[in-house]
Amino acid sequence: xxxxxxxxxxxxxxxxxxxxxxxxxxxxxxxxxxxxxxxxxxxxxxxxxxxxxxxxxxxxxxxxxxxxxxxxxxxxxxxxxxxxxxxxxxxxxxxxxxxxxxxxxxxxxxxxxxxxxxxxxxxxxxxxxxxxxxxxxxxxxxxxxxxxxx
Amino acid sequence: xxxxxxxxxxxxxxxxxxxxxxxxxxxxxxxxxxxxxxxxxxxxxxxxxxxxxxxxxxxxxxxxxxxxxxxxxxxxxxxxxxxxxxxxxxxxxxxxxxxxxxxxxxxxxxxxxxxxxxxxxxxxxxxxxxxxxxxxxxxxxxxxxxxxxx
Numbered sequence: 001x002x003x004x005x006x007x008x009x010x011x012x013x014x015x016x017x018x019x020x021x022x023x024x025x026x027x028x029x030x031x032x033x034x035x036x037x038x039x040x041x042x043x044x045x046x047x048x049x050x051x052x053x054x055x056x057x058x059x060x061x062x063x064x065x066x067x068x069x070x071x072x073x074x075x076x077x078x079x080x081x082x083x084x085x086x087x088x089x090x091x092x093x094x095x096x097x098x099x100x101x102x103x104x105x106x107x108x109x110x111x112x113x114x115x116x117x118x119x120x121x122x123x124x125x126x127x128x129x130x131x132x133x134x135x136x137x138x139x140x141x142x143x144x145x146x147x148x149x150x
Numbered sequence: 151x152x153x154x155x156x157x158x159x160x161x162x163x164x165x166x167x168x169x170x171x172x173x174x175x176x177x178x179x180x181x182x183x184x185x186x187x188x189x190x191x192x193x194x195x196x197x198x199x200x201x202x203x204x205x206x207x208x209x210x211x212x213x214x215x216x217x218x219x220x221x222x223x224x225x226x227x228x229x230x231x232x233x234x235x236x237x238x239x240x241x242x243x244x245x246x247x248x249x250x251x252x253x254x255x256x257x258x259x260x261x262x263x264x265x266x267x268x269x270x271x272x273x274x275x276x277x278x279x280x281x282x283x284x285x286x287x288x289x290x291x292x293x294x295x296x297x298x299x300x
Binding site: 043090112126 | 211237241
């Protein structure tokens with residue numbers, strides 16, 4: 001965790017992005033690291049956890065992190081939490097909490113709140129369109145015999 | 151939306167990944183597209199929406215999508231929902247629902263459920279560690295005078 005903290009600190013000082021660091025460990029060895037670089041890379045998804053997960057998957061040549069642990073300097077936001085569940089590491093170690101982050105101006109709680117309300121009343125409007133025309137995509141997927149499930 | 155549906159279909163047929171497509175529109179023009187490529191790029195975060203958002207931000211040279219609309223063939227999973235809130239497009243148009251996706255084997259609901267339970271009882275263990283040592287990161291961030299907020 002100290003390495004993740006040091007990464008976060010370097011990221012702030014260098015101007016890479018926000019005060020967050022993360023890394024992925026496998027069999028006692030750090031296989032990938034990340035720090036927030038949203039503003040420096042013009043990528044709103046470049047949170048430390050996402051950067052570290054993508055890098056670890058690139059190293060392993062696989063889209064799953066079974067057998068790995070993720071260390072992050074802060075409790076993940078909903079986006080990173082989703083990324084973690086799709087990547088499926090064994091465990092997540094975190095240092096600061098979402099409340100610590102909120103006090104520093106990172107309002108993950110707003111997103112947590114929006115997730116739990118109806119799509120029709122969300123702050124960003126979610127508008128249904130052309131469901132009947134799109135449903136065949138799932139049939140195509142179901143019927144595909146050579147697919148890679150994930 | 152028809153373009154997003156066509157992208158999703160191409161993605162299935164070509165073996166890029168799951169049955170999902172997305173695109174970003176600004177001033178009536180498609181500025182970026184994406185289809186799921188989790189399995190082909192070994193990137194668990196490469197959902198259609200994330201791919202399209204990252205591509206749109208790269209085009210605009212900014213980490214925000216104000217003034218843009220996102221079209222996606224399916225209601226976003228929690229990861230993509232988080233990415234959308236960080237990118238802040240004006241509106242999201244979606245075709246299929248999370249229930250349609252679940253019937254095709256994409257269990258976003260599991261992640262929605264996990265988000266709302268205590269960290270200590272989640273299926274992936276979330277373990278607190280070294281909060282006192284990490285808290286200074288937020289002070290460093292607060293005191294940084296030349297930072298780019300996001």
